[in-house]
Amino acid sequence: MRSAGRPRGWKRGVLxxxxxxxxxxxxxxxxxxIFFKRDVPETYxxxxxxxxxxxxxxxxxxxxxxxxxxxxxxxFAEHLPDGVxxxxxxMGFIYESEDRIRPVGTSLREKPIPLVGLxxxxxxxxxxxxxxxxxxxxxxxxxxxQFDIQEYFDFLFDCARDQRFDAxxxxxxxxxxxxxxxxxxxxxxxxFQEPAAQPVVLPDHRDRMPPYSTPVPGLLLANTTQVYxxxxxxxxxxxxxxxxxxxxxxxxxxxxGAAV
Numbered sequence: 001m002r003s004a005g006r007p008r009g010w011k012r013g014v015l016x017x018x019x020x021x022x023x024x025x026x027x028x029x030x031x032x033x034i035f036f037k038r039d040v041p042e043t044y045x046x047x048x049x050x051x052x053x054x055x056x057x058x059x060x061x062x063x064x065x066x067x068x069x070x071x072x073x074x075x076f077a078e079h080l081p082d083g084v085x086x087x088x089x090x091m092g093f094i095y096e097s098e099d100r101i102r103p104v105g106t107s108l109r110e111k112p113i114p115l116v117g118l119x120x121x122x123x124x125x126x127x128x129x130x131x132x133x134x135x136x137x138x139x140x141x142x143x144x145x146q147f148d149i150q151e152y153f154d155f156l157f158d159c160a161r162d163q164r165f166d167a168x169x170x171x172x173x174x175x176x177x178x179x180x181x182x183x184x185x186x187x188x189x190x191x192f193q194e195p196a197a198q199p200v201v202l203p204d205h206r207d208r209m210p211p212y213s214t215p216v217p218g219l220l221l222a223n224t225t226q227v228y229x230x231x232x233x234x235x236x237x238x239x240x241x242x243x244x245x246x247x248x249x250x251x252x253x254x255x256x257g258a259a260v
Contacts, residue, residue, distance in 0.1 A: 038112035051140055052096075055107040056119045063115025064156065066108065067181060070101070071173040072159050079158040081151045091155065092146035094125055094138060104138065105147065122147055150200065201228065212244050218251075220244045 041055030073080060073087035083090035093103035102108070105122025109115050123144045127136045159165055167183065174181045202208075205228055212220045222244040227236040 038110055040110040042108040048140060051119075052104045052121045052125070053102065053107060054119060055109050055117070057109075057117075058119065059107060059109035059115040059117030060111055063109060063111070063117045066114035066116050067174045067178060068170055069116045070177060071170065072156070075164070075169060075173045076155075076159045076162055079155055079162070081148070081155065083151075088152075091151045092144075092148050093122075093152075094127055094146065096138065118149075123149065153200065212247050218248070220248055 039060070041057070041059075042053065044050040044054050073090075080087070080090045083092070088103055089095065093105060095103045102116070104125050105118055105120075107117050107119045109117065121140065124141055125147075126139045126142050126144050127146065128139055129136050167186070167189075171181065171183055209226055209228060210221055212222060212226075214221050222240050224237065224240075226240055227233075230236050
């Protein structure tokens with residue numbers, strides 16, 4: 001006898017709903033994987049344009065979220081260095097025209113959100129005049145005489161250390177240039193404020209690289225300034241730690257004698 005109150009084929013209907021939910025979940029998972037694995041650098045067919053704005057991979061590990069990068073000069077104008085021009089021009093960045101949003105030497109990559117980085121043109125582009133009265137023109141692949149990369153890094157770190165560097169300050173500023181921007185776009189966020197996380201390597205760094213040893217017995221100095229000539233990364237940091245520990249263990253007899 002058929003159960004009262006249950007329409008015919010109810011089990012089939014339940015199975016259909018479950019199957020539909022499984023399909024939707026699978027499609028959502030596939031979309032999520034595709035989105036979060038998205039890694040699309042900005043490229044140009046024209047070699048000059050690619051030199052000026054194309055990606056060389058710097059954004060992948062050291063990129064700044066585009067919408068945050070765009071509003072920093074307006075939100076934190078007091079951290080801009082003294083210089084000629086407005087915004088990023090103060091650091092020596094060169095804009096081809098007034099309608100260009102990004103200056104020469106900046107690149108873009110979607111990973112999965114748009115990230116801004118630097119490319120070779122930042123330090124290898126100059127502006128010259130053929131005569132005192134001539135209009136300035138841009139020269140590519142030459143020695144740049146305007147851009148100050150240290151001022152650029154200092155500005156970014158000063159902004160990150162500012163107490164106003166939070167969603168409540170940045171999102172309204174972003175909405176002024178992108179009204180569609182929503183807080184819901186932010187899935188997760190991190191803030192690292194250590195300026196020595198990626199030291200700037202200057203000429204003759206090997207000669208000035210600090211040793212492990214210090215004037216204090218039993219105290220060694222090991223940080224990312226000693227990762228050279230390799231790029232700074234977790235594996236090399238572990239290598240430096242291993243070498244520092246090995247040196248410390250080798251000094252144990254010496255330290256034991258000093259303690260006595």
